[in-house]
Amino acid sequence: MTAPPSDPPAPEEPTREDIRRVVASSSLARQLRAARARAKPSGAAPRPRRRAADGVLPELDKLLSRISALYDARGWQAFAFQRTVWAGLAAGRSGLLHAGTGSGKTLAVWLGALQRAAAHPADGLQVLWITPMRALAADTALTLQHTVRDLDIGWEVGLRTSDTGSAERARQSRRLPQALVTTPESLSIMLSHADARERLAGLAAVVVDEWHELIASKRGVQVQLALARLRGWNAGLPVWGLSATLGNPDHAMQVLCGDGGLRVAGEIERPVKLDSLIPPRIERFPWAGHLGVRLLDAVIAELEASRSTLLFTNTRSQAELWYQALLEARPDWAGLIALHHGSLAREVREWVEAGLKDGRLRAVVCTSSLDLGVDFLPVERVLQLGSPKGVARLMQRAGRSGHAPGRTPHATCVPGHGLELIDAAGARRAVAAGRIEPRTAPEAPVDVLAQHLVTLALAGGFDADALRAEVMGCWSYRALDDATWAWTLDFVTRGGAALQAYPDYRKVERGDDGLYRVERADIARRHRMQIGTITADSTVEVRWAKGGKAGGKAGGKTGGAAALAGGRLGQVEESFVGRLRPGDCFLFAGRVLELVAVRDMQALVRAGSASRGTVPRWAGGRMPLSTELADEMRHLVALAAGGEYPEPELQALRPLLELQARWSALPGQDERLVERIASREGHHLFIYPFAGRPVHAGLAALLAWRIARRAPATFSLSFNDYGLELLSARPVDWVAEVAAGLLSEDGLNADIEHCLNAAQLARRRFREIARVAGLTFQGYPGQGKSARQLQVSSELLFDVFTRHDPDNLLLQQARQEALCDELDVARIARTLAELRSATLRLTEPPAMTPFAFPLLVARLRERLSTEQLSERVARMVAQLERACDGVRP
Amino acid sequence: MTEILIAGERLVLLPERALWWPARATLMVADAHIGKGTAFRALGVPVPAGSSDDTLARLAGLLERHAPRRLVFLGDLIHARSAREPGLMQRFAALHSADCDWLLVRGNHDAHAGEPPELALTVVDEPWADGPFALCHHPAPQPGRYVLAGHVHPAVRIEAGGDRLRLPCFAFGEAVGLLPAFGQFTGHADQTPTPGLHLYACAGERVLAVPHSSARRRGRA
Known part of the structure; x- marks a missing residue:
């Protein structure tokens, strides 16, 4: 492992030829070829081989003896939690089984459901998964x-998702299998058919897998x-x-x-190893380099040491950048690493997953797209690139490794900059202490209810x-109140409240007969089509342009319009493509692409013919730091304030933290740090x-707005996971401002709505709401004329509703979601309260402190292009290094 | 009011998203999409009523202020056949007066929507030659004439001081000039000003020329 030099020389720009060579030989090209070859013969759903599925279970005691025979033959022991689940299901109880991955949860519930079905023999679908x-x-x-198969019982396990082919659907509509694996959307579509009751009323049990992802x-x-x-x-259906x-x-x-549920904890918590890749030298003035790949050499060394590694990033753009960087550093790994x-595209992802399963791939750079899924036995190691952002997320990701016998999950955090070592140490301590983020179900979303009403109106x-x-x-x-219920019913029947009825x-x-129904076939068809698209953001398919290879950069609008659509590469958000013009290049699927x-x-x-493309910034990329992790990090800083450096990460950060303490302060547990610095800016x-x-x-x-309200001023703002910066032409008298109510809770919501452009955020939230409530439709190629007439942007609808139907509950829902989910007003209020009650540490450091520096850079980044930025930051770092004592840590 | 000189003719860009050609006393609007909300409701999508009447009210105001001898619709006047709700068509027809001719240059929506008999419209196919101009719906260049067209629904994003706005705009290129969509319930397609394409944004009461630098910049890689 080589130590990155203190001022990394600008990496040599790869030439266009380099890029072409690397990309042409890259695994993505192979991935696509292989995926295409595979796509033909095999259907979307691997239909389990059917053997004399007569649907008859053996009697319960026979089944039990076969189960114990199976356990004996495998040398397994039934865990106590498995027996608890079986007993609960036998007694017809519902419950929740929670445990880490790979601990036999699936088997526990599946065998329990089989036992219950055997005790209550019936025809038709028995278990819904x-x-x-x-x-x-x-x-x-x-x-x-x-x-x-192992138990030798005559059941068929079917599959019904939006990928299920029409032949399989037709077969299922004649006769459902005894057990069916499906998604929430496909279940809703089943409920929209008139025969739903007949087909689903005889269930013996329902299992909801990965409930923490859905709740x-x-x-x-x-x-x-x-x-x-x-x-x-x-009524007694066990769930x-x-x-x-x-x-x-x-x-x-x-x-x-x-x-009355039965809560069962899987007692087998596998040990998880969590550590960090600690850079040999930590800059005292940390800043996230524009690639964040300064630890590339160290990461490559780690990849070499393991048979198969998953590299998790927090954003798709980071995944693309790391993949490129790895390929540039190790061209010989083309075909062995993947994205x-x-x-x-689904075929590409399936190809990668298959490669992970059979151990062909040395490393896969991925996002939360691989957080869930089947276990890949060969994966030995997980690298988390950048802050894990949450305790549960890091545990989940770590659990994707170490499934082979005799191995344990092992995740290593690779900090994007020095301060992110605190994130890693904090996450490990939170895991050890069992402080995991809670997840709460949404409160009464009107859009989902409106959709459900139409679904049931379809079903007879x-x-x-x-x-x-x-x-x-x-x-x-x-707690659904009369007004909301009446409004929702009005919305699906008349379009809105009584006075706003649309003729x-x-x-x-x-x-x-008093029953609410949908009579029109076109509405029924569109509604069913739409149920499946709840989660899809408005996306655009990326495809090769056929016959569009020639022509170079001049492929303007007219030239491109003639091109035909070829093979699929994947999808990007419409908003990203909307910002590109034909001829612009971007990085996608490990390639430089030019928009035609x-x-x-x-x-x-x-x-693409450009040597570098812009990287798509996807909308879903920003992950908030969880409260649990934030608390843990603050605690670690407080420990350091008392001279304690308990974790290896903190040991490594000690010089940085000591400089912070010397120039300013490290805030203790009940302290909040505020720094005032004057500069030429x-x-x-x-x-x-x-x-x-x-x-x-x-x-x-909020703070800038409140200060400016007392005396007009202009602020530049900057923020990161650790803190925020207000920059103004005149100094802020913090103590006087606080006394004048800067941190007050009075009028907080109104102030936030004013200063944060809540209306704009609500407009954005309205996108999903409009789709769920049936106001907008995804465009499908080849759709009928009437559907094309219905294409409308949710933003336009938002404006029309705001103007002509301002009391619409869907608008209120959008505002509510913007305040709670997007702005997290509750957490802003809590943070304000902490600032009020904590002891203030107000310092005036002689120069930018290690905590302040990343904020400064983040602000500059918004103003400058990357090249200018890196030069300017390098110069600033040099100045600051001269300002402190000059002793290398 | 913003005036420009195109093909030797003085044209006035109106903030109500319409074009005034004083020499011929002609008022032009594009993409009114009257009855779009009605069409949505007829297909089972609950969109509130009122946007078409807002559009008609804006048109009535323009007719009153400028007293044109001719009103030209550059296509997509009626959104769909199902949009031709009798009450709405009657309110539309009531705006007509004997001393003003109404001309519709057929657009893609008009072909499907059909011609409402209530309106005293002369309907023609593009390109419709008129002086130095070719009046069209689709913005394809026409030999020998400067094209005035709609169809695109041009808009421009303006960013300054952390504030962002998206405004409908006029877009005048070398051979083709685009009018903003007149209808209230219409989407937009973003344009970027270049040396060959001048944008004029409809900002409330005014029409503003958009300098090349203030529009959202999209760096080429």
């Missing part, structure tokens, strides 16, 4: 099928509503959730099972009072609440 990811569904179905989302609410319907037909370790398992169980993120109609009672059985709608609108209609044309929700591209005010970037962004805007 809901899983959050399509990719997971196929593998789960195989796992379940293997058990069925906090609208898809989780969709599951709650579907379960309420199933329970309405089958079991499987979840990873959560901070609030009781809530998770309450939401899924209602009262995996949610924007890549509903009675309003009966359905309201059923819906209120869901945790998320337990020419028809969707759900109330029949003479955009049409019909497709971006046509060809191999103006007067800087730095505050370090350690509450995560989104909170600091909100807080910075």
